Amino acid sequence: MGKRDKLSGNEAVAIAMRQINPGVVAAFPITPSTEVPQYFASFVNDGLVDTEFIPVESEHSAMSASIAASAAGVRTMTATSSNGLSYMYEMLYIASMSRTPVILNCVNRTVSGPLNIHCDHGDSMGARDSGWIQVYSETNQEAYDNLIIGTKVAEDPSVMLPFMNCYDGFITSHSVENIELIDDSDVKKFVGEYEPAHALLKNTCAFGPFDSQLYYYEHKRHQAEGMKNAKAAIIKYSKEFEKITGRKYNLFEEYKLDDAEIALVIIGSSAGTAKFVANRLRDKGIKAGVLKIRAFRPFPFDEIGAVLKNLKAIAVMDKCTSLNDAGGPLFLEVRSALFDQPLHPHTVNYLYGLGGRDVKAGDLESVYMDLIKIIETGETGNVHRYLGLVE
Amino acid sequence: MAVDKEKWIVDPLTPWQETTPGGLIPTGGNAKYYITGGWRANHPVFDTEKCKDCRLCFPVCPDSSILIDKETNKMSGIDYEHCKGCGICANTCPFGALTMEEGGQP
Ligand code: SF4
Ligand code: SF4
Numbered sequence: 340m341g342k343r344d345k346l347s348g349n350e351a352v353a354i355a356m357r358q359i360n361p362g363v364v365a366a367f368p369i370t371p372s373t374e375v376p377q378y379f380a381s382f383v384n385d386g387l388v389d390t391e392f393i394p395v396e397s398e399h400s401a402m403s404a405s406i407a408a409s410a411a412g413v414r415t416m417t418a419t420s421s422n423g424l425s426y427m428y429e430m431l432y433i434a435s436m437s438r439t440p441v442i443l444n445c446v447n448r449t450v451s452g453p454l455n456i457h458c459d460h461g462d463s464m465g466a467r468d469s470g471w472i473q474v475y476s477e478t479n480q481e482a483y484d485n486l487i488i489g490t491k492v493a494e495d496p497s498v499m500l501p502f503m504n505c506y507d508g509f510i511t512s513h514s515v516e517n518i519e520l521i522d523d524s525d526v527k528k529f530v531g532e533y534e535p536a537h538a539l540l541k542n543t544c545a546f547g548p549f550d551s552q553l554y555y556y557e558h559k560r561h562q563a564e565g566m567k568n569a570k571a572a573i574i575k576y577s578k579e580f581e582k583i584t585g586r587k588y589n590l591f592e593e594y595k596l597d598d599a600e601i602a603l604v605i606i607g608s609s610a611g612t613a614k615f616v617a618n619r620l621r622d623k624g625i626k627a628g629v630l631k632i633r634a635f636r637p638f639p640f641d642e643i644g645a646v647l648k649n650l651k652a653i654a655v656m657d658k659c660t661s662l663n664d665a666g667g668p669l670f671l672e673v674r675s676a677l678f679d680q681p682l683h684p685h686t687v688n689y690l691y692g693l694g695g696r697d698v699k700a701g702d703l704e705s706v707y708m709d710l711i712k713i714i715e716t717g718e719t720g721n722v723h724r725y726l727g728l729v730e
Numbered sequence: 731m732a733v734d735k736e737k738w739i740v741d742p743l744t745p746w747q748e749t750t751p752g753g754l755i756p757t758g759g760n761a762k763y764y765i766t767g768g769w770r771a772n773h774p775v776f777d778t779e780k781c782k783d784c785r786l787c788f789p790v791c792p793d794s795s796i797l798i799d800k801e802t803n804k805m806s807g808i809d810y811e812h813c814k815g816c817g818i819c820a821n822t823c824p825f826g827a828l829t830m831e832e833g834g835q836p
Pocket of ligand 1: 824825
C-alpha cells in the first residue's frame with residue numbers, strides 16, 4: 340500500500356529517483372529544475388542511494404556523461420530546463436541514435452530570449468524530433484508516476500531510446516499537491532535491474548562509430564522502429580503500473596469525450612483547468628470534453644484521429660510558438676491526424692500561456708464558447724488564434 | 731548485403747532489420763577487417779639499413795601500422811593493408827629510415 344504525502348513536483352520526482360536508485364546521475368542546475376538534483380544530492384549525501392552523482396560543469400557535459408554512463412551499462416538520470424536543454428541539444432541526438440535509455444526530467448520553461456524563467460513548452464517542443472520519447476504530466480502525481488513507468492519504457496529491448504519526463508515549470512515543479520507514493524520495495528520490483536544486451540562494462544563493444552552514406556539511413560530506420568515500439572511499451576508498462584497502484588494511464592486521456600461535441604486538445608497542467616471548465620459547461624448541458632496528451636513522442640497519430648473525428652469543433656492548445664505562420668507543433672500534428680479520418684471537425688489553434696502567462700478557467704471557457712460559435716455559424720474562421728494576448 | 735556475426739562485419743547497404751541499433755559494434759578488434767590501405771595517396775617506404783630500431787615511429791602511427799617482429803622484437807616494416815599514408819612516421823624517424831613516396835601502392 341502506498342503512502343499519502345504532500346510534495347512539490349520536483350521533490351516527488353527526486354523521491355522517485357531515490358526509489359529507482361540509478362547508477363549515475365549527472366546534472367547541472369537551472370531554474371526550475373534545480374531542485375531535482377538538489378534533493379537527490381542530499382539523498383546521496385545521506386547514503387540513501389548507491390548512485391555516482393556527477394556535479395558536471397554544464398548541461399552539455401551532463402548529457403555527455405549520461406550517455407557514457409548509460410553505454411557503460413547503468414541506469415542514468417538527469418534533469419534540466421529551458422536553455423539547459425538547448426545546451427544539451429547536440430548530445431540529445433547522440434543519446435537517441437546510440438540507443439542509450441537516458442532519463443531526463445525536463446521541467447518545462449520557455450527558452451530565452453527575451454529572458455524569462457516561467458513555464459511554456461518551447462524547450463521540450465524544440466527537441467521533439469531529436470528521437471527522445473516525450474511524456475507530459477498534468478500533476479505532481481503524474482510526474483512521479485511517469486518517471487517510474489518511463490524508466491521501463493526507455494529500457495524495453497524493443498525500444499532502447501532516451502525518455503524525457505516533461506512537467507510544467509513552477510506550476511507543477513514547485514506547487515505542493517497531495518500525492519500517493521509507492522512503497523520503495525514496490526518501485527524496486529517494478530523497475531527491476533537494468534540489463535542491456537550490450538554495455539561497455541559487460542561485453543566488448545563500441546558505441547557510436549562513424550556511419551557513412553551506406554549505413555546511416557538504415558540505422559535511422561532502426562531508430563524509428565524503436566520509437567514506433569515505444570507506443571506499445573507505454574501501454575504495456577502503464578497497465579503493469581496500474582496493477583500495483585490502481586492509477587490508470589494511456590497514450591492520452593479522454594475526458595468526457597464519448598458524447599462530446601466540442602473539445603480542447605491540451606498538454607500539461609492546464610489540462611486540469613480544462614477539465615474543470617468542461618465540467619462547468621456540462622452542468623449547463625454543453626457537451627464539452629478534453630483530450631489530454633500524455634505521449635507526444637511517439638505521437639498517437641491514428642489513435643487521436645479516431646477519437647476526435649466524431650466531434651464538431653476542436654481547439655488545439657499550444658503552449659509554445661513555432662513562429663512559422665502555420666501553427667503550433669501540437670496543432671499541426673493533430674490536424675494532420677484528422678486528415679485520414681472520414682470526418683473532419685472544425686479545428687482551430689490557440690497559442691496560450693507563453694512565458695508563464697496565466698491561463699484561468701475563464702480563458703479556457705472563452706475557447707469553448709468560440710467553438711460553439713463555430714458550430715452555430717458553420718464557419719471555422721481564423722484558424723490561428725491567440726488566447727490571453729493583449730492587443 | 732549481409733552480416734558476418736562472427737567478425738561482426740556489417741556489409742554496406744545491409745537491410746535495416748539486420749543491422750545493429752545505432753551502428754553498435756558488438757565485438758572488439760574488428761577494425762583490422764577494414765582495409766584502409768586503399769585510402770593512401772602516398773606511401774611510406776622503410777629502409778632496414780638505416781633503421782636504428784629506436785621505435786619512435788611505433789607510438790606515433792595513428793593506424794597501428796608499424797610492424798614489430800615478434801621474434802626479434804624489432805621494427806620490421808609497414809602494414810600496407812591499414813597504413814593510410816599520413817606520413818607522420820616519416821616525419822618522426824630521426825634516421826631517415828622512413829620516407830614518403832608518391833602513389834598509393836609500394
Ligand atoms: S623511427 Fe626510424 S629508426 Fe626508429 S624504429 Fe622507426 S624506422 Fe627505425
Ligand atoms: S604513413 Fe602514417 S599510417 Fe602509414 S605507417 Fe606511417 S604513420 Fe602509420
